[in-house]
Amino acid sequence: MRRPLAAALLAAALAAAPGARAAADSGAPAPRTPEGASAVLDGLKTYGQAVLHAKDGSVRQIPAGLYEMRVDGGGMLQTYGVGVTGNAQPQARYAESGWGGSPLDGNGEAGRIRWVLEHSYPQLNDLAGLAKAAGAGALTAESAAAGTQVAIWRLADGAQVEAADPAAQKLADYLQRSAGKLPEPPASLGLDPGSVSGPVGSRLGPVTVRTGAQSVTVTPDAAAAAMGVRVVDAEGKPVTTAANGSTLYFEVPAGTPDGSASVTVQGSTRVPVGRVFTSEVPSQAQIVAGSSQSALAATASAVWPQPVVVEGAAATGDGSAVTQASAAAAAAAAAASESSPDDERLATSGSSAATPVIASLAVGLVVLGGLVVLLLRKRPLDEEDRP
Known part of the structure; x- marks a missing residue:
């Protein structure tokens, strides 16, 4: 009875593999890795007043103008609010983001908002x-900031809002009327992709540095260094800047236990105008x-x-069953990475939230194959002596 039982167990595992992978692929995307600057909002610093006509018919006066933010590690930012109802709170923490990770995601006016900021x-x-x-007569810093903020609110929210100061109102109308479209600005500092995977004994990557800084430092985490994992360039030379x-690669020596590593790059430059900073409250987003x-x-x-090899499979009468399990495991592991165009056939990026699930499934299939072998090799002696 053990041969049919073992075969049934193996078949069930193989049948479950596609479903497990599909479940992993359909799960929530991996969190975005930190990039660029992080900051704390100081508060509204240069501003005038605006009149907001709310959708409920109410009319109220609100402050409109420039905020300031303190960048962690040094530096200052000037920002405008993206949403008219944001009411950003001082001392709130913010992180740099692309438009896709902010309230501007899918907003066809985002490029016009950047034009307003630049002009x-x-x-x-x-x-x-x-x-x-703008035909505005005379502008002060306060009225210029108020007019600019009003124009941004109109484009970002479609808000019905006017500046209280006549000169600021003329500026807002001029900016809204004249705004062209500019592309999304790049990150001040980013790594693309944010995660890679592959087998031991190879270089995992590439990870490309994107930055406006002239130079950045490259620092692997201590755990990676302790395992002998190095961050190198395409030629295998260690990288420190x-x-x-x-392009950066993780060089993982053969025999390294299952694990993970990270690398941090640091530098200093100006954050591009038009980058968004988001907090835990989406409506309080700020734009540089x-x-x-x-x-x-x-x-x-x-x-x-870590690659797993089942020894002794060929010596059993059911080597084909174990081979099927190993093949399925190999296929699952292969799905976690793609072929690299690099001439040295380096392992490429496989930035997927499903990678750990697929790797675990691969190991489980091979272990199950070994269990099948043990079941078949340990049949009772009286069963073998039966004529």
């Missing part, structure tokens, strides 16, 4: 020239209007499974 205060400090272009476009030299950091990770 108004504080990017344009010539208030007399800005007032002349990098620039925009540099100006930046000093600021501290930046980004992190990428790697994960690797």
